[in-house]
Amino acid sequence: MVACLILTAAAQIGMNMYSGAMDSFFGSGETKLVSTDGGKEMDAEYYDYSCSTAEEAKELSAKVNNEVVGEGVTLLKNEDNALPLAEGAKITFLGVNALHYVIGPANDPYNNENAVSLKDGFEAAGYSVNPTVWDYYDRYSEINSSYTFDELMEIDPAQYSTELTDSYKDYSDAAVVVLRRSTGEGTDPSKDMGAAENNRTKLSLSATELELLSHACQNFNKVVVLVMSPNTMELGFLSDGSNYTDPYTGKTYDFGNIKAALWAGGLGLSGAQTLAEILNGTINPSGRLVDTYARDLKADPTYQNVGLYEYTNTTTQEGVGNTEEFYCSTGQAFTVEYEEGIYVGYRYYETAAYEASVGNYEGFDYDKAVIYPFGYGLSYTTFDMEYEGTPFFDEETDEFVFNVKVTNTGKTAGKQVVQIHCNAPYSYDSSVEKAQVVLCGFAKTGGIEPGESEEIEVRADRDYITSYDYKDAKCYILDEGDYNFYLSDNSHSWFDIDEKDASKCYTYQ
Structure with a gap:
């Protein structure tokens, strides 16, 4: 009873604080726009929310969500016109992250009843999805429900049963492999995942993910990779094909059957079907990359200064400056040096390409350093x-x-x-x-x-x-x-x- 009263009180406080916005959103009450002095010259646009119910608002939200996905998903690779897939294609999702794709920062669709799963989205678009493999990943996810979304969770394909791999033959038009990274405030990707992962960065593929891709290429003639990450990742395996060498172990892989790849970022709650429609050609992809995708992030100048560097020569806030600028809630003070200046992302790589072309940057090879340039998209x-x-x-x-x-x-x-x-x-x-x-x-x-x-x-x-x-x-x-x-x-x-x-x-x- 006490908890109920507290929740009710909190809801009433929130509704009172935002009552004007809520009335405007749901079409009740009155909205009055007041311009401040000089406001008429400001670049501002007001939107008329015509929704009268929460359900209408959700439908409109889903429509906008799907438009963003349709315009933003980027085709990275399409060898032998592997895409679009044929109508009614029978596919197998490989990798447990197909159930945990990115819908937004640190947000797992598996635990969100409002999110459309990839299976439901693809089936709504006319695909047949391998149920045996999907159910296996579902059971695994239930057993490992304590994992956090920023962790890497993938299953070594060596653990797959014969029953699982035998199911491939009936859903062999393509294997769709989902590679996921989710980061956000307080969950920056690790620069070093430790000796167990050969000190690779979190934005490179893990050893298990490499084995998953190898397994896919050994069992399917057409493998489609979905890169679902708000961060750039090391994607050299997409360009090297049948002769990829893991830079962290020296092990070589034959990824020649990876015929297509797309960057899909975060799909939001309802974007799964839109993604499926891109793969079957209902929508022609027209997104472009907003970052440069480098082969080796450790060779990027910014890498040297990425991290959480704490001031060690101060124990009090006195004399350091504005508290909000230097201190977090624990009383610690942190700093980051931007020594690279303007040479971030494409501004560095394109400048390096020019300097190398005129003999001023010995050893730099743009074609080896950059997998996909800023603004790229097929x-x-x-x-x-x-x-x-x-x-x-x-x-x-x-x-x-x-x-x-x-x-x-x-x-x-x-x-x-x-x-x-x-x-x-x-x-x-x-x-x-x-x-x-x-x-x-x-x-x-x-x-x-x-x-x-x-x-x-x-x-x-x-x-x-x-x-x-x-x-x-x-x-x-x-x-x-x-x-x-x-x-x-x-x-x-x-x-x-x-x-x-x-x-x-x-x-x-």
């Missing part, structure tokens, strides 16, 4: 892009304007993401650091039918190509010289574009 079709007319600078808006003609040269309707990367003039004598290229504009087309074209406008704010001069001007500056704007598929497209090709490169002085 489609079930192909596109050609070119500048339509001459790009120009709009002095009224301080924006560069690029009109781009995108033509679908393949056989399937699809969407293309147009990216503009800029190379700014740079002097080695200057104290102002600049990356080789920076993304300054992008836009996605609508669905383009085979043989058809769409003209799309991309605008890039002038501020996006400025650089900060912390020594002299102490502000953002634009140096004199040539600014080259590359029409790109990803951050590395500049490397193969001739600056004299006006259809792909625009030079502004």
Whole structure:
């Protein structure tokens, strides 16, 4: 009774605090928008929530969820046109993480009654899913229910019974392997998982996951890998195929039957069926990577400074500074050094590629260091892009304007993401650091039918190509010289574009 009263009181407090928002959301009460002084000039957009019930709100949420998944899932690999899978394909999910895919930070769909399982989502899309293997993983998950979602949980395939492996033959159109990492606030991935894992990082594949992939390739002619992680992972096994060597043990694997791979991030509560529709071609994938995927994270400059570094020369808060800046609730003080400056992600790798190409970075090989560049993504079709007319600078808006003609040269309707990367003039004598290229504009087309074209406008704010001069001007500056704007598929497209090709490169002085 006491617990019930406390819960009721807490609910009433919460409802009173957020009553205005709740009334607006469920369509009751009155909402009054009040503009502050100068507010009319602010970039703000108000949304009219037309839902009258919680059920309607859930349906709308699921619709938005599925749209995000449909636009964001990224096709990484598709050898021999392995995807899309045939209608009604009979598939086997391999790996217990198929039941524990990522729906959001530290959120396990297995314990969430509102989440659509991969099995239910794929069956709703017309697939037949191997029930024997799925039920085995279900029983295992129940027995090991105490595990936490940020832990790595996978079963060594050497433990699979004959009954389990015999079930493959009736669901052999493809094996779908789910690789999952879930991190969030307070659950950063480990830099070193210890001697038992040969000191590999948590963002590399574990020894058990490598054995699972090997098992899949030995038993299926077509293996599809789903990378479900908000963090970048070491994905060299996808590019090396039949000759992959685990850098932590030296053991070699034949992954030649991994024919396709997709980055799926987090699917939310309802995105499983949308993912299934991408695999069967109902939706043509059009997502692009928002990170650079390096082969060896330990070789990345940022790796040296990642961690929880505690101040050891102070025992009190006095004299250190603002308490909130330096101390957590335990009274400890931590710090992180950003010694790499601007050279994070693609800004480092593209700059390193240029410096290596002119002989200033001995030993760096971009093609070996980077598996997938920033902005990368494949489609079930192909596109050609070119500048339509001459790009120009709009002095009224301080924006560069690029009109781009995108033509679908393949056989399937699809969407293309147009990216503009800029190379700014740079002097080695200057104290102002600049990356080789920076993304300054992008836009996605609508669905383009085979043989058809769409003209799309991309605008890039002038501020996006400025650089900060912390020594002299102490502000953002634009140096004199040539600014080259590359029409790109990803951050590395500049490397193969001739600056004299006006259809792909625009030079502004």
